[in-house]
Amino acid sequence: MQEIRRKYVVPGDRIIDGNFRPLFNVIRAGNSIISTRIGIAEAGREGVKVIPLSGIYIPRVNDIVIGKIMHHSSLSWDVDINSCFSAHLPAQDVFGRDFSPARDDMGRELATGDLITARIIAFDRTRDPMVTIQDKDLGKVPRGEFIKISATRVPRLIGKRGSMIQTIEQATHTRVLIGQNGIIVVTGRNSEGIKLAVRAIRMVEEEAHTPNLTQRVKTLLNVSDSAPADTSQLAQPQIAPQNEESQPTIQEVEEELEVEKGEKAP
Amino acid sequence: MTQTRSLIDENGKRTDGRTGDQLREIKITVGVIKNADGSAFIEFGMNKIVAAVYGPREVHPKHMALPDRCVLRCRYHMTPFSTDTRKNPAPSRREVEISKVMREALEPSLMLEDYPRAAIDVYVEVLQADGGSRCAGITAASVALADAGINMRDIVSACAAGKVDDRIVLDINDTEDKEGDADMPVAYMPHLEQVTLLQLDGVLNEDQFNQCLDEAVKGCKMVYEVQRKALMQKYFGNETELKEEQ
Numbered sequence: 001m002q003e004i005r006r007k008y009v010v011p012g013d014r015i016i017d018g019n020f021r022p023l024f025n026v027i028r029a030g031n032s033i034i035s036t037r038i039g040i041a042e043a044g045r046e047g048v049k050v051i052p053l054s055g056i057y058i059p060r061v062n063d064i065v066i067g068k069i070m071h072h073s074s075l076s077w078d079v080d081i082n083s084c085f086s087a088h089l090p091a092q093d094v095f096g097r098d099f100s101p102a103r104d105d106m107g108r109e110l111a112t113g114d115l116i117t118a119r120i121i122a123f124d125r126t127r128d129p130m131v132t133i134q135d136k137d138l139g140k141v142p143r144g145e146f147i148k149i150s151a152t153r154v155p156r157l158i159g160k161r162g163s164m165i166q167t168i169e170q171a172t173h174t175r176v177l178i179g180q181n182g183i184i185v186v187t188g189r190n191s192e193g194i195k196l197a198v199r200a201i202r203m204v205e206e207e208a209h210t211p212n213l214t215q216r217v218k219t220l221l222n223v224s225d226s227a228p229a230d231t232s233q234l235a236q237p238q239i240a241p242q243n244e245e246s247q248p249t250i251q252e253v254e255e256e257l258e259v260e261k262g263e264k265a266p
Numbered sequence: 267m268t269q270t271r272s273l274i275d276e277n278g279k280r281t282d283g284r285t286g287d288q289l290r291e292i293k294i295t296v297g298v299i300k301n302a303d304g305s306a307f308i309e310f311g312m313n314k315i316v317a318a319v320y321g322p323r324e325v326h327p328k329h330m331a332l333p334d335r336c337v338l339r340c341r342y343h344m345t346p347f348s349t350d351t352r353k354n355p356a357p358s359r360r361e362v363e364i365s366k367v368m369r370e371a372l373e374p375s376l377m378l379e380d381y382p383r384a385a386i387d388v389y390v391e392v393l394q395a396d397g398g399s400r401c402a403g404i405t406a407a408s409v410a411l412a413d414a415g416i417n418m419r420d421i422v423s424a425c426a427a428g429k430v431d432d433r434i435v436l437d438i439n440d441t442e443d444k445e446g447d448a449d450m451p452v453a454y455m456p457h458l459e460q461v462t463l464l465q466l467d468g469v470l471n472e473d474q475f476n477q478c479l480d481e482a483v484k485g486c487k488m489v490y491e492v493q494r495k496a497l498m499q500k501y502f503g504n505e506t507e508l509k510e511e512q
Contacts, residue, residue: 008501008502008505010421010494010497011412011417011418011421012420012421012456012457012458014457027377027419029419029457029458034419034457036377036417036418037418038412038413038415038497039501053501054413054501056322056414084321084323084324084381084383084384085383085384086324125382126382128383210503
């Protein structure tokens with residue numbers, strides 16, 4: 001039996017016949033597995049899945065997202081996380097368990113329009129996502145250039161083990177904060193660097209599924225193809241960690257394809 | 267109404283030069299509207315239609331939200347300049363009806379239970395109308411929904427068939443719609459082999475009905491090929507096959 005079979009699919013396409021386990025973005029119809037999204041289908045030993053190329057962000061527990069405070073009630077903030085569900089940030093999360101709506105001024109801590117980095121702690125189909133900012137590297141985002149990209153492009157922007165985003169950060173001397181929901185904040189001292197980083201990010205978004213993308217980004221950033229500069233001086237990029245159950249990432253497929261097409265692996 | 271002229275000539279050609287089983291020329295472009303989550307532009311003969319999909323997104327007003335699935339809202343609208351005499355832009359009876367049947371034609375293909383408490387908005391704007399704009403609208407809307415990355419069981423393709431001069435012909439145009447004997451728009455999911463819309467304006471006997479439905483389904487399958495090609499073109503360019511791994 002062949003290990004992994006991949007093909008391009010649109011909704012309704014039959015991926016494979018037989019007793020395979022449907023993983024995600026596929027459904028079983030009779031004896032076959034059919035795709036429910038546009039993307040790259042993968043049929044392997046563990047099951048059949050489709051890596052989507054379009055679609056909005058659907059929250060998953062433990063995702064790190066960047067959100068905007070929309071407003072607050074007396075007990076929680078409503079956060080826009082670029083999804084069809086708005087997230088709740090309970091006031092206790094910020095003020096501690098002895099929070100009192102009469103004593104504590106929520107607007108002073110997080111005002112409408114503030115950007116926050118948060119982690120999703122609870123979400124299921126019966127209720128809206130709940131987020132927390134009580135963790136390392138979470139909380140208010142003080143400054144930066146705000147960009148929104150499609151959430152399906154985020155894994156490609158991060159690249160294999162963060163390769164793509166490290167390339168962009170090093171070449172432009174910026175820090176790029178990426179939320180799994182497709183919201184990105186670029187910070188840096190040099191406005192030219194920020195502009196260049198934004199252009200590179202836009203390029204990755206538009207050409208995410210095309211081959212030789214790493215090469216074209218490097219050309220745009222004027223980076224030589226040699227080994228990347230010493231990364232020890234730079235902090236690890238603040239990227240949302242991929243949890244174990246997370247969906248497969250488009251960059252895994254694309255980078256493998258690039259390697260196949262003769263490009264050097266980064 | 268008495269028929270004033272023959273709609274099929276002695277060579278079997280129709281008013282626009284097609285044979286009985288020929289579709290008009292179809293062209294679909296995907297992703298024409300940047301602000302939308304998914305969009306498509308279709309040219310179906312002389313029809314020019316834009317479909318835009320927004321969502322899944324939050325439902326406003328909130329009381330419209332359903333706890334277990336997504337709300338699908340469709341709006342079919344003809345621009346005032348889409349017809350030869352100005353069309354009042356206010357929604358007419360016909361447009362309200364088409365919006366409804368369009369929603370019902372698209373709903374079975376969507377996995378709405380995947381997006382509880384959300385809404386999907388589909389806007390279909392007819393820029394230039396010829397006969398069969400509801401079919402072209404459904405076809406474009408389905409492509410736009412796929413472009414928006416909404417979970418779908420299948421793509422919906424739509425095509426009409428009808429009776430003209432006592433003959434069953436495929437893809438009725440505007441003249442045939444007005445002067446012909448019957449018009450039957452059909453929407454169909456080609457992989458699941460299920461009909462999601464069937465309307466009939468006119469009189470057919472049982473044989474003619476069956477023949478007409480078969481013809482329309484055949485047309486839907488041809489439309490599907492164009493839809494698929496358009497989606498593939500946008501996402502994968504000219505590559506149709508992914509290189510197999512070793």
